Amino acid sequence: MGNTTDYNAIAKQIIETVGGADNIISAAHCATRLRLIVKNRDIIDDKKIEEIDLVKGCFFTAGQYQIILGTGIVNKVYDEVIKIGISGSSKNEQAAAAAEKGNTAQRLVRVFADVFVPIIPVMVATGLFMGLRGLLTQEALLAFFGMSADAIPQQFLDFTSILTDTAFSFLPVLVCWSAFKKFGGSPVLGIVIGLMLVSNVLPTSWDVAQGVTEPMTFFGFIDVSGYQSSVLPAFIIGFLGSKVEQWLHDHVINALDLIVTPFVTVFVSLCLGLFIVGPIFHTVEMALVGVVTALFSLPFGIGGLIWGALCQVIVITGVHHALNLVEIEMLASTSWNPVNPVGSCGIVAQAGAAMAVAVKSKSAKMKSLAFPSSVSALLGITEPAIFGVNLRMVNPFVWGCVGGGIGGWLAALLNLRGTGMSVTGIPGMLLYLNDQLPLYIFVNAAAFAVAFVLTFLFGMKGKEQE
Incomplete structure (x- = not known):
C-alpha cells in the first residue's frame, strides 16, 4: 500500500471499534503493537478489530489491549491516534489512570517497556555497526582482497569506534532521559544527570573493573566510579529525579521555581546516584546478568x-x-x-x-x-x-x-x-x-x-x- 495508505482512517476505525475515544485511557506503542489501556475491555469486538486494514491480530494482556500492526506501520497509526485525541482527560490524568490499571507486575512491565523501548533503536543501530565492523576487519575477508589487518587505516578504526562505542559509553544518558520523560520530569534534566553519571572526572567502570585505576572514595567508605555500562541505576535515578522535580514544582513559589527546581533536582539526583542508588542497584543488575549468564552456562x-x-x-x-x-x-x-x-x-x-x-x-x-x-x-x-x-x-x-x-x-x-x-x-x-x-x-x-x-x-x- 506504501504511501497511499490512509493511516488517519485506520486510526479512526481502531478508536471507533474499541469503544470510542472515551473508552481509551492511554495509548502507547512498541516495535509492532499499538498498546491501549481501556476502561471497558468487554465492549471490544476482537473480530471487528482484526477486520481493520493492516491489523494482523489483537489480544489483551498485562492490562493492555494490544493491536498488532507491524514495524513502521504502528508508529504512523499511533501518531494519528494521538492527533485525533484519545479522551477528554488531561495527559497527567491519563497517566494516573493508566497507572491504576492491572496488578503490580503488569504495571512494572509497562513501566520498563515505556522506558526501554524508545532507546532500543539506538541499541539496534549500534549492534549493526559492530557487526559490519567485524565483517570489514575479518582476516579472511582482508586476505581475499590481498590485505592484512595492519593495512587498515587508524582513522577508519577510530571512526568505527565512534559508531560502536558511543551509545554504550553514554548509556545512562539515554536511560535517564527516557525515564525522566516517562515519569513526568524534564527530559533535559535527565540528560544532564545522565552525563554526570559518566563524567570524565570519574574513573570509568571499565578501568576500575580491570584494575587499571582505583575508584574515588567518599566519606571514607563509599567507592565511586563512572556508570558507563550501567542501566538500572540510571533508571532508578530517572524515576527519583523526576519525582523530586515534580515535588519542587508544587512547593517552590513561582518566582523562584526556575532557579531552585533544576538546581535542587540535579544536586539531589547526583548525590543519590553516586552515593546510594548507584552502588546498590549496580550490584542488583550485576546479579541479574549473572543469573542469565548462569542459565546459558548450564x-x-x-x-x-x-x-x-x-x-x-x-x-x-x-x-x-x-x-x-x-x-x-x-x-x-x-x-x-x-x-x-x-x-x-x-x-x-x-x-x-x-x-x-x-x-x-x-x-x-x-x-x-x-x-x-x-x-x-x-x-x-x-x-x-x-x-x-x-x-x-x-x-x-x-x-x-x-x-x-x-x-x-x-x-x-x-x-x-x-x-x-x-x-x-x-x-x-x-x-x-x-x-x-x-x-x-x-x-x-x-x-x-x-x-x-x-x-x-x-x-x-x-x-x-x-
Missing part, C-alpha cells in the same frame, strides 16, 4: 533449550520488554549478547510452524493468512504468526516452541553470541557478520525445520485442515 546447552522453548510464551504475556534490561546490560558489559541467537531460534520456529499450516491447510483463507505471517516471523515479527495462526490451533504453537528449544539448544552448545539486540530472523544475520554467520544460519534453519516437520505431521487435525 552444561549440554540446557539453558538454550529452556530459553528457546519458552521465549515466545513470554512474548504472549508481554513481559519480554522487561527483559530488555538484561540484554542491554550484557551488551554494555561484554559487547556480546548470548540471548539473541536463542531468541531468534524461537522466532524462526514459529515461522516454521505457520509455514506448515499454510502448506497443509486446505482453506484458502488460512493459506492467505499463514503464508505472509510466516514470512513476517522470518523477518523477526512473530505476532501475526502466533496470534493469527499458531495459537488459534494450539498444536502448531506447541511444536513451534519445541523447534525453538532445539534451535536454542544448538545455539547454546555452539556458544553463539550476537553483537546487538532486537534484530532477529533473517535480518539478525547482520549481528553475526563474523565467523559465527554459518552457525547462526544453521541453528535457525534447524529450528524452522523441526517446527515445520512436527507441525506438518502432528499439528493439524482433520477439521483444522479444512
Whole structure:
C-alpha cells in the first residue's frame, strides 16, 4: 500500500471499534503493537478489530489491549491516534489512570517497556555497526582482497569506534532521559544527570573493573566510579529525579521555581546516584546478568533449550520488554549478547510452524493468512504468526516452541553470541557478520525445520485442515 495508505482512517476505525475515544485511557506503542489501556475491555469486538486494514491480530494482556500492526506501520497509526485525541482527560490524568490499571507486575512491565523501548533503536543501530565492523576487519575477508589487518587505516578504526562505542559509553544518558520523560520530569534534566553519571572526572567502570585505576572514595567508605555500562541505576535515578522535580514544582513559589527546581533536582539526583542508588542497584543488575549468564552456562546447552522453548510464551504475556534490561546490560558489559541467537531460534520456529499450516491447510483463507505471517516471523515479527495462526490451533504453537528449544539448544552448545539486540530472523544475520554467520544460519534453519516437520505431521487435525 506504501504511501497511499490512509493511516488517519485506520486510526479512526481502531478508536471507533474499541469503544470510542472515551473508552481509551492511554495509548502507547512498541516495535509492532499499538498498546491501549481501556476502561471497558468487554465492549471490544476482537473480530471487528482484526477486520481493520493492516491489523494482523489483537489480544489483551498485562492490562493492555494490544493491536498488532507491524514495524513502521504502528508508529504512523499511533501518531494519528494521538492527533485525533484519545479522551477528554488531561495527559497527567491519563497517566494516573493508566497507572491504576492491572496488578503490580503488569504495571512494572509497562513501566520498563515505556522506558526501554524508545532507546532500543539506538541499541539496534549500534549492534549493526559492530557487526559490519567485524565483517570489514575479518582476516579472511582482508586476505581475499590481498590485505592484512595492519593495512587498515587508524582513522577508519577510530571512526568505527565512534559508531560502536558511543551509545554504550553514554548509556545512562539515554536511560535517564527516557525515564525522566516517562515519569513526568524534564527530559533535559535527565540528560544532564545522565552525563554526570559518566563524567570524565570519574574513573570509568571499565578501568576500575580491570584494575587499571582505583575508584574515588567518599566519606571514607563509599567507592565511586563512572556508570558507563550501567542501566538500572540510571533508571532508578530517572524515576527519583523526576519525582523530586515534580515535588519542587508544587512547593517552590513561582518566582523562584526556575532557579531552585533544576538546581535542587540535579544536586539531589547526583548525590543519590553516586552515593546510594548507584552502588546498590549496580550490584542488583550485576546479579541479574549473572543469573542469565548462569542459565546459558548450564552444561549440554540446557539453558538454550529452556530459553528457546519458552521465549515466545513470554512474548504472549508481554513481559519480554522487561527483559530488555538484561540484554542491554550484557551488551554494555561484554559487547556480546548470548540471548539473541536463542531468541531468534524461537522466532524462526514459529515461522516454521505457520509455514506448515499454510502448506497443509486446505482453506484458502488460512493459506492467505499463514503464508505472509510466516514470512513476517522470518523477518523477526512473530505476532501475526502466533496470534493469527499458531495459537488459534494450539498444536502448531506447541511444536513451534519445541523447534525453538532445539534451535536454542544448538545455539547454546555452539556458544553463539550476537553483537546487538532486537534484530532477529533473517535480518539478525547482520549481528553475526563474523565467523559465527554459518552457525547462526544453521541453528535457525534447524529450528524452522523441526517446527515445520512436527507441525506438518502432528499439528493439524482433520477439521483444522479444512
